[in-house]
Amino acid sequence: MTADPILTTAPGGAPALCRALGRPFRSSWSGAELTVRLDDAVQQRWRLDRDGAAPALTLVEDVAAGDTRRLAALAALEAAFVQADDPATLRLLAPDALAEALCRDGVAQEDAGGAPLAAAATLFQRPDLWLLGAGSTGYPQTHVVSNGRYHPRRAPKPRGTLYARHIPWLDRTLSFRVVDLDQDLERFHRWQNDPRVAVFWQEEGDLAKHRAYLEAQLSDPHTMPLIASLDGEPFGYFEVYWAKENRIGAFYDAQDYDRGWHVLIGEAQVRGRAHVSAWLPSLVHFMFLDDARTQRIVGEPRADHHQQIRNLDRSGFAKVKEFDFPHKRAMLVMLLRERFFADRLWLPRADPVVPPSAVPSSVARGA
Numbered sequence: 001m002t003a004d005p006i007l008t009t010a011p012g013g014a015p016a017l018c019r020a021l022g023r024p025f026r027s028s029w030s031g032a033e034l035t036v037r038l039d040d041a042v043q044q045r046w047r048l049d050r051d052g053a054a055p056a057l058t059l060v061e062d063v064a065a066g067d068t069r070r071l072a073a074l075a076a077l078e079a080a081f082v083q084a085d086d087p088a089t090l091r092l093l094a095p096d097a098l099a100e101a102l103c104r105d106g107v108a109q110e111d112a113g114g115a116p117l118a119a120a121a122t123l124f125q126r127p128d129l130w131l132l133g134a135g136s137t138g139y140p141q142t143h144v145v146s147n148g149r150y151h152p153r154r155a156p157k158p159r160g161t162l163y164a165r166h167i168p169w170l171d172r173t174l175s176f177r178v179v180d181l182d183q184d185l186e187r188f189h190r191w192q193n194d195p196r197v198a199v200f201w202q203e204e205g206d207l208a209k210h211r212a213y214l215e216a217q218l219s220d221p222h223t224m225p226l227i228a229s230l231d232g233e234p235f236g237y238f239e240v241y242w243a244k245e246n247r248i249g250a251f252y253d254a255q256d257y258d259r260g261w262h263v264l265i266g267e268a269q270v271r272g273r274a275h276v277s278a279w280l281p282s283l284v285h286f287m288f289l290d291d292a293r294t295q296r297i298v299g300e301p302r303a304d305h306h307q308q309i310r311n312l313d314r315s316g317f318a319k320v321k322e323f324d325f326p327h328k329r330a331m332l333v334m335l336l337r338e339r340f341f342a343d344r345l346w347l348p349r350a351d352p353v354v355p356p357s358a359v360p361s362s363v364a365r366g367a
Contacts, residue, residue: 016079016166017173020071020129027079033060034079036072043072048080055084056091057118059098070101074129077107081120082168086347092116121341127289133162136291141256146221151244152256154221162226163286167278169348172230174282176238179218179225185211188237191266200302201264202327222246228279235270238263238283248300251323252332257293260300277348280315285346288337295337300330309333316345 015028015037026037034046034057045061057080064072073094080090092099092108092115099116102108107123108116127135139155161177179188189210191197198204203213217225222245228236243249243258261283265271270279284297301308303322309331313319317333324330339345 018075025075058093235267
């Protein structure tokens with residue numbers, strides 16, 4: 001599978017922002033030469049060679065110190081995988097100490113001849129580049145019973161920005177942060193009263209109703225209400241939930257760390273193929289990074305919401321079955337962790353399973 005060249009090419013070669021462990025690395029290309037900067041200071045220079053059987057990334061200059069060296073190399077690899085048209089692996093030509101550090105991270109492995117190969121499927125499972133919070137992977141597992149359901153106790157809710165990723169085809173940074181009532185209530189209220197949103201969410205009402213709604217999501221251990229932004233400009237509300245405690249958990253054999261999501265796209269300008277191909281795989285990526293124990297992402301779009309289901313098809317989700325909620329006939333969809341990373345579904349595919357004319361839905365609940 002190859003990436004869609006229409007959507008994955010960054011305009012103008014602008015520097016791509018990468019927030020490795022919250023530190024703003026910027027990667028920029030000049031022909032085949034890649035420069036990685038931190039706070040405007042050059043850390044590393046690399047060269048991408050596309051001749052031969054597999055692309056090769058060679059370290060040309062390295063002034064980074066300590067762990068900055070490893071993080072800068074991760075940022076370089078992210079940029080190189082996109083620039084090289086989405087290969088599964090890159091040959092890595094770097095000093096032994098750096099190559100060994102990347103092997104310890106699981107980002108690189110030695111081939112049969114002992115040469116290091118960097119793998120996209122493992123690089124994108126490293127939280128360092130995109131996850132800004134601690135995530136819930138390290139939260140100890142103990143089980144509790146709530147509302148008659150036996151499930152792991154969930155980690156306390158984080159605050160602030162949790163995930164950021166540069167989107168090459170938009171040349172903008174997509175981020176997710178936890179809802180803040182003071183910042184977000186009026187915006188959420190406006191979005192919910194938009195007729196295009198209301199037809200799916202059915203949550204029209206006054207400010208008091210929407211305050212109560214968000215307060216409930218913030219206090220519920222099984223949900224995480226998020227605001228999605230592009231370059232800091234909010235455009236949508238994303239509700240991430242643990243499936244076992246959710247209503248969907250009664251309709252399939254939910255595992256302890258399965259996750260699902262609801263989406264509201266509130267701003268009209270953030271619609272269409274280029275944008276849905278940014279936020280949908282990034283949301284899935286965030287859920288898989290937030291807890292490495294999550295093996296499946298599920299959704300429950302309306303069974304007659306054909307545009308959204310086609311969009312989910314293109315994003316790798318399998319259609320499992322139709323079932324009935326009290327308020328809708330739904331389609332259970334599921335995406336495996338293995339498929340997302342092995343097929344590199346964080347990038348739009350050039351071989352979609354839907355007709356090119358299909359237009360992604362701009363507003364969906366339960367997708």
